[in-house]
Amino acid sequence: MDKIVKIYSTTSCPYCVRAKQFLKENNITFDDIDVSANQAAGEEMIRKSGQMGVPVLDIDGEIIVGFDKERIKQALGI
Amino acid sequence: MYDLIIIGAGPAGITASVYAARRRMSLLVISQDIGGQAALSGDIENYTGYQFITGPELAAKFEEHMRKFDIAVKENEEAVQLKRIDDKILVKTNKGSYEAKTAIIASGKRSRELNVPGEREFKNKGLTYCATCDAPLFNGKVVAIIGGGNSALDAALQLIKIAKHSYIINITSALGGDAIMREKINESEIVTVLNNTKVTAILGDRMVTGIKIKREGKVEQLAVQGVFIEIGLIPNSEFAKDIEKNQFREIKVNCRNETNIPGVFAAGDVTDVPEKQIIIAAGEGSKAALSAFRYLARA
Numbered sequence: 001m002d003k004i005v006k007i008y009s010t011t012s013c014p015y016c017v018r019a020k021q022f023l024k025e026n027n028i029t030f031d032d033i034d035v036s037a038n039q040a041a042g043e044e045m046i047r048k049s050g051q052m053g054v055p056v057l058d059i060d061g062e063i064i065v066g067f068d069k070e071r072i073k074q075a076l077g078i
Numbered sequence: 079m080y081d082l083i084i085i086g087a088g089p090a091g092i093t094a095s096v097y098a099a100r101r102r103m104s105l106l107v108i109s110q111d112i113g114g115q116a117a118l119s120g121d122i123e124n125y126t127g128y129q130f131i132t133g134p135e136l137a138a139k140f141e142e143h144m145r146k147f148d149i150a151v152k153e154n155e156e157a158v159q160l161k162r163i164d165d166k167i168l169v170k171t172n173k174g175s176y177e178a179k180t181a182i183i184a185s186g187k188r189s190r191e192l193n194v195p196g197e198r199e200f201k202n203k204g205l206t207y208c209a210t211c212d213a214p215l216f217n218g219k220v221v222a223i224i225g226g227g228n229s230a231l232d233a234a235l236q237l238i239k240i241a242k243h244s245y246i247i248n249i250t251s252a253l254g255g256d257a258i259m260r261e262k263i264n265e266s267e268i269v270t271v272l273n274n275t276k277v278t279a280i281l282g283d284r285m286v287t288g289i290k291i292k293r294e295g296k297v298e299q300l301a302v303q304g305v306f307i308e309i310g311l312i313p314n315s316e317f318a319k320d321i322e323k324n325q326f327r328e329i330k331v332n333c334r335n336e337t338n339i340p341g342v343f344a345a346g347d348v349t350d351v352p353e354k355q356i357i358i359a360a361g362e363g364s365k366a367a368l369s370a371f372r373y374l375a376r377a
Binding site: 010011012013014015016017018035036039042046050051052053054065067068069070 | 111112113117118120132133134137138153154202203204206208210211212213214215217218284285
């Protein structure tokens with residue numbers, strides 16, 4: 001079954017762009033949450049990850065801070 | 079064995095890769111990121127051909143250009159050693175080791191740290207080195223920008239649209255940077271500039287709650303929820319131990335981008351080239367690639 005993938009990002013952050021590009025290249029469907037436009041989502045991201053840096057990925061509940069390709073691959077099982 | 083290994087994929091490294099690929103050199107690009115500091119810039123209005131482009135957009139264009147060629151790129155990989163053994167250049171990274179006939183060091187610079195208590199602890203917990211990335215998370219908050227040069231002014235200008243109030247904490251007696259940016263800061267009512275002021279600690283519990291500052295001999299506390307450190311950059315040159323550097327740890331190059339080691343070239347912000355600009359880094363990258371090509375033709 002496909003995993004539920006959420007990415008908390010801002011439009012201006014280059015690592016967010018790269019992380020999203022990586023997901024697209026691997027045909028992963030994801031929910032893109034722009035925390036600069038949605039303050040409540042920003043709070044949610046801080047609560048989940050305990051920090052304020054973007055991007056944050058939530059892969060079926062596993063929280064990954066930053067564009068950490070290896071960990072993302074592992075969490076996705078690809 | 080490759081003809082060329084390029085370390086770094088910012089404007090210098092990517093331009094070098096394009097030039098080398100067009101000369102049909104076999105090459106490998108090793109980099110922690112793509113786009114380098116250009117990708118972290120806000121608005122860019124001085125790269126010829128683009129009257130206005132953002133850093134991430136320009137970096138994406140650079141990458142697209144590089145990917146047009148069949149170039150091996152090792153991303154998320156950090157060079158830890160570079161040395162010449164006989165006729166070969168050996169590059170060790172945190173993940174592997176590679177050999178080439180020539181190398182171009184285009185590893186750029188990184189943010190300088192403040193080195194005060196609390197800095198490490200609160201990194202990404204309200205403290206950031208990348209205003210372009212993280213500024214939007216400080217919507218309606220009170221923040222401090224540490225620094226007094228162009229990067230501090232750039233961060234302050236980005237935050238004018240976002241934060242409730244910004245303090246610029248500047249250690250010297252007056253702000254530096256471009257006059258046009260200073261004027262915009264001075265016009266803003268939600269920016270307070272504190273000159274002759276030193277940050278001595280970052281305070282907080284789970285997240286940043288304030289900073290400790292020293293001005294006119296007195297220690298004060300300032301309540302802020304965000305801290306942006308913008309106090310300049312240091313070269314990523316530590317891995318190139320045998321390469322000659324200047325007092326700022328920038329790699330010394332001549333006008334052909336040659337270093338003191340034959341076959342090893344350097345380009346962009348990691349070098350002692352005057353002026354750190356995207357367009358200069360790109361130009362230097364092309365020169366370095368052509369020099370490497372000529373070196374191989376002679377060898």
